[in-house]
Amino acid sequence: MEKLAIDGGTPVRSKPLPPPFRGSMLIGEEETNAVSNVLAAQSPFRYYGPNMQYAVQTLEDLIAKDLNIPYVLGVTSCTAGLVVAMKALGIGYGDKVIVPANTFVATAGAVVSSNAVPVYVDMDESLNMDPDDLERVYDEEVKAIIVVHINGSACDMDKIMAFAKKRDLYVIEDVAQSQGCTYKGRICGTIGDIGVFSFQMNKMLTAGEGGAVVTSNPELFERAVRYHDQGSFRDKDRYQIDPKFVMSGQNYRMSELTGAVMIEQWKKLGTIIGTMRKHHRNIRAAIAAELPDVKFRAAADDDGDIGCVLGIVHPTLERARAYASAMKAENVSTHSMYDGVPVYKIPCFFEQRTAEKDNFPYNYPFKKPVIYTEDMCPKCVDLLGRITITLISPILTDEEADEIARAAVKVLKALDAKAGAGAHS
Incomplete structure (x- = not known):
């Protein structure tokens, strides 16, 4: 078992990945x-x-x-x-x-x-x-x-x-x-x-x-x-x-x-999507070959996905956070979307505040009043922080894509081992 970089081991990559921007990286x-x-x-x-x-x-x-x-x-x-x-x-x-x-x-x-x-x-x-x-x-x-x-x-x-x-x-x-x-x-x-x-x-x-x-x-x-x-x-x-x-x-x-x-x-556009899609599919395949039980982000149409992010669904929020932190230490930036916060929880929306008089347009006398609660979208509250994403750049090399897969496998295996050890301690 390779020692994780976050625990003092050698990172899979010696430096961060290229900037995650897409079109701008191809400006010429x-x-x-x-x-x-x-x-x-x-x-x-x-x-x-x-x-x-x-x-x-x-x-x-x-x-x-x-x-x-x-x-x-x-x-x-x-x-x-x-x-x-x-x-x-x-x-x-x-x-x-x-x-x-x-x-x-x-x-x-x-x-x-x-x-x-x-x-x-x-x-x-x-x-x-x-x-x-x-x-x-x-x-x-x-x-x-x-x-x-x-x-x-x-x-x-x-x-x-x-x-x-x-x-x-x-x-x-x-x-x-x-x-x-x-x-x-x-x-x-x-x-x-x-x-x-x-x-x-x-x-x-x-x-x-x-x-x-x-x-x-x-x-x-x-x-x-x-x-x-x-x-x-x-x-x-x-x-x-x-x-x-x-x-x-x-x-x-x-x-x-x-x-x-x-x-x-x-x-x-064709070049950008073609490159991202190739790397995304290769990375997923490499991870699945080593860890067939890994749960990737679902898709309504996998063939139509342009491959701009690698999404992994983790069993708990703590596991997702541990994975993201460990991946960053391996120099593969990984995070949860919007810090795991649903958009309706942003104060200006949740509190229905605007720059207008009487918080227009929220002041309309709707037949069914618009009331927001923190748990009104429970799946989003639960899942958003548990799904980590790694951005796939169109300027990644094949070697860099391979390193993303290696880092993911390394981290996931280590976290599984730690979880197993904790369960039997």
């Missing part, structure tokens, strides 16, 4: 030149300038082609995209929106910023929402479900879409963490009414910030465009859409600089 001359061209043209605004390069339009067309979806809108961030999507759907004051208990703060925050109130659905061992818990949080004041495909793996969209259809609910897909993920051959983000993507620093592709909204519905698209551009719809001729709406909006327009970077990043 292509992105630099693309941005330089926009700046040299003195036209960084997407709708007009002295020498337009039409980078955002080119990006939108590229995404539309690859996703096989007719309408794509570049926006300033995924958070902005979520707000734009909800405004396109007419969601606002007096509405409830179902949000997964395990998600980034932006998902719930966007609901509140859209003047609606989030209600939280539990998760399962996939780290995604548990579709069997949707009925618990549904009532007639719920207008939509935000489906968040967490860390590269799809939600169970068959069950979710069937539930939504039965109750006439909109489905927004938040694909921020899972660009390129598929569900039974369908591209995530194109299954629901509207999909939203992120190009923030941590994501599969990045320009630092940025996002996109996609839909197959021309009316929803017009409303999205208008809301993101101060009520304007400048591209109606491009899309051959007969305008139907008059509305005010805000400014969530993507700049040509972001568009230029993202054109080059988008071309690299």
Whole structure:
């Protein structure tokens, strides 16, 4: 039995793994030149300038082609995209929106910023929402479900879409963490009414910030465009859409600089996913060969998983914490998502506090009052801290991927031995 580094042994790796960022690690001359061209043209605004390069339009067309979806809108961030999507759907004051208990703060925050109130659905061992818990949080004041495909793996969209259809609910897909993920051959983000993507620093592709909204519905698209551009719809001729709406909006327009970077990043998606998926599958196989009883994170569609994290389900919270600490000592950074804290426990949400008067929009007199309790999503409370994740970088070498597997096997075997010794002491 190898002595763990945390106990004074020699670590599997002599130094930390490469940075876990994805798209940013592949930024090169292509992105630099693309941005330089926009700046040299003195036209960084997407709708007009002295020498337009039409980078955002080119990006939108590229995404539309690859996703096989007719309408794509570049926006300033995924958070902005979520707000734009909800405004396109007419969601606002007096509405409830179902949000997964395990998600980034932006998902719930966007609901509140859209003047609606989030209600939280539990998760399962996939780290995604548990579709069997949707009925618990549904009532007639719920207008939509935000489906968040967490860390590269799809939600169970068959069950979710069937539930939504039965109750006439909109489905927004938040694909921020899972660009390129598929569900039974369908591209995530194109299954629901509207999909939203992120190009923030941590994501599969990045320009630092940025996002996109996609839909197959021309009316929803017009409303999205208008809301993101101060009520304007400048591209109606491009899309051959007969305008139907008059509305005010805000400014969530993507700049040509972001568009230029993202054109080059988008071309690299296949390489990024292919590398991560290869390493992820090899790491899992190597661990399973040594420890066949290891329980990996579940998946609604394992074939569609893009392999951006190695997820392991541990029997107890203490065991998960011990594993994460030991892996870090082996120079393989490992952790629990969001420190094991469901999003609804974040004080601004749990205490229903906002910057607005009377904590608007929580002050709406709902027929069924929105009340949060700490244990309202018990699976998330139990599981979130017990599932550890190790990020898989697209610039990992085969040797580094092998070292991740070796470290996991080393640590798991040592923890098993300690547990066995403790049971017989």
